[in-house]
Amino acid sequence: MTTMVEIKNLRKTFGSIVAVDGVSFTVGKGEVLGFLGPNGAGKSTTMKMITGFLTPTSGTVRVCGHDVQDEALAAKTRIGYLPEGAPAYHDMTPASFLTFVGEMRGQRGDVLKRRISEVVAKVNLQSVLDQPIETLSKGFKRRVGLAQAILHDPDVLILDEPTDGLDPNQKYEVRALIRAMAQEKAIILSTHILEEVHAVCSRAMIIAKGKVVSDGTPAELEGQSPTHNTVLITLSGVETTIAHDRLMTVKGVKKIEDQGKDGDLVRLRIFPDEGQWILQDVGQFAREQGWDVQELYQDRGQLDDVFRLLTTPQQALS
Amino acid sequence: MDRIRVIFKREFAGYFSTPIAAVFIVIFLMLSGAFTFYLGNYFVRGQADLAPFFNFHPWLYLVLIPALAMRLWAEERRSGTIELLLTLPVTMWEAVAGKFLAAWCFTGVALALTFPMWITVNILGEPDNGVIFASYMGSLLMAGGFLSIGSCISALTKNQVIAFVVSVVICLGFILSGFPMVLDMFGWAPQFLLSAVSSFSFLTHFESISKGVLDLRDILFFLSFIAFWLFATVTVIDMKKAE
Known part of the structure; x- marks a missing residue:
């Protein structure tokens, strides 16, 4: 070049x-x-x-x-x-x-x-x-x-x-x-x-x-986002706590955040262990549980978050 | 050199694509006529010359030239085009010279349009046309001097009103620098400085030219005066362009 x-x-x-x-x-x-x-x-x-x-x-x-x-x-x-x-x-x-x-x-x-x-x-x-x-x-x-x-x-x-x-x-x-x-x-x-x-x-x-x-x-920038490679799942007909506790047993899952309820829809953001890809495992697990999965996708990470993280270091991301 | 021509062409056309040209030329012609006939007693004097016409030029320029010059650089800075202009492959000198020459030529056009005055005096009597020609040259040189001051002051500020007022004051200083009004401010100064200050008087140099004597020293005075202020313009733009 x-x-x-x-x-x-x-x-x-x-x-x-x-x-x-x-x-x-x-x-x-x-x-x-x-x-x-x-x-x-x-x-x-x-x-x-x-x-x-x-x-x-x-x-x-x-x-x-x-x-x-x-x-x-x-x-x-x-x-x-x-x-x-x-x-x-x-x-x-x-x-x-x-x-x-x-x-x-x-x-x-x-x-x-x-x-x-x-x-x-x-x-x-x-x-x-x-x-x-x-x-x-x-x-x-x-x-x-x-x-x-x-x-x-x-x-x-x-x-x-x-x-x-x-x-x-x-x-x-x-x-x-x-x-x-x-x-x-x-x-x-x-x-x-x-x-x-x-x-x-x-x-x-x-x-x-x-x-x-x-x-x-x-x-690479997105990779620095705290939500990089997290998996978002939306379920219907399941209690939040049950879904949360069961998903924690999936291999490679580090923590799960509740994104709030919308009617009877449960939204969860699943954080993987460092460097782990958990989309497939989570999907398979949900099917095995017989859950009604409305949405399932992997977040590439938000540039906005990286931008804020890097340009305003004193304000930690919420 | 070629880039000076391109800038010159754009600037010069700019006067005519805006109402500036029409307003400036009409006002210049009206005022110069009115001064000549009413204040200068052109007819009452009964002399075939244009002295009453040229005598008012310094005062006419005092108001009109700063008005023309105030936008030279202030406008470029306000609208941001200065950034565009100076990132084109052009040196600062070329940009300053191109814009100045366009403004100078434009005043030359306004001045040339007073030609009916010259024709009239030739119909009415037998004037010394050499004196009149020299006076025109002197007037043009003086206009250049005022413009170069205006160019520099205009580069100092984005605000055209400030550029105008400050230019008028400085131009007035140079018109009057042979007079007590200015010289008294230098009362503390040694004699040689006083005579240096008074030698900057536009009136003195203009009057000696308009007597019909195109003395090289007077011409050199105005040309080096212009060169100095344009140099100052370049320096000021360089210093202030970040703002």
Whole structure:
């Protein structure tokens, strides 16, 4: 895997506030790295340093081998960037705005025209090409921002909350677009939406208080969830205590939590011993007992829980 | 260089795609006309020159140029487009120069549209057209000086009202720096500093040009003045862009 973005000991302070505190990582071609973290965790600041907008207090960023500070122009030509909120010149139309960005990036004439029409088709902007950007809906504005970011087919894409403010259909489209581009590029995106990590990211990084607190595939992250690999079972016509006591005898069961009754339905969450898969055993046991099983499934773990666990360590999960 | 042209083109077109161009040009023409004929006693003087017209330019610019300049960078910062602009492959210098030149050219257009004044005076009498040409050049240079101040102040704040007011005050200081009002504030200073301050007077430099003497020193004064304030703009943007 070719390394496209290389970050070493990146640090940024604003006065006495430490926004980014010694972040190091690399991103290779074909990777989609999702930045997760609470507001103010340093996601945007990190992205602004990768794109060369902010100067790091210390540490280095190299994009495609070019140091973002020392060889700024060379690095910037390789990066496409969607800043937070997708800013654009509001008095321009998407057509003139994209022409401006293309010309700034050295594209001219027919090449630029062809490139613009390709990108416009990709993000579905045809219908609003000649309307002033200020009159466009939030979804269209975001797509204009995306279009300018991918206009020069960059090797590295930095997207700060690319789906923020979009409706579910638009989110779906943008995610599909990101996935389609993923193979050829290194993509870093930030998001608040944890399901997005599943949908597009090959790797997720949780940042809290300027530090990387977790880095792995989405599945690895879920593995850190307290409910990872727990089995949820819903039974009808059985007393909670009886079901509880009998299920405890199944091999590999560590503990069982009552999830509350719903009519005559009993819901239980069964925690396995470390590293045990108990779904099949529980299912078989329930059948042997002759219970009426309404629901039975294994929880992969909630990213939300991991997120909260890692970013608010003082509040233990309930 | 090419990127300066691209930024210039976008900015310049921006004036005309918004009401800014129409409002600015109409007001500039109306005010310059009104000042010339009413306050300047253009007809009563009975002289074939444009002195009453040019004499009011510093004061006209004092109000109008900061209004034009206040949005240069404040608007970019407020709307977040500064982040977009400066992450394009462009140096800070190119961005600052491109935006400044567009604004300067725009004031040049407004100034050029006062040409009926020049025609009128040629119909009414036989003016020294060399003096008038020099005065136009001087006026344009002075406008550039004001704009460069406005550019720098605009980079300091997201708030356009603050940018406007502060720019007006600083521009006023440079108009009057040869006058007691400003010099008295430097009463404690040694003589050489006093003469340095008074040598910054826009009025002095503009008046000497509008007498018809396009002295290289006056031209250099304005050009280096502009270069200095643009350099300050670059520095300020670099310092403040994180906010």
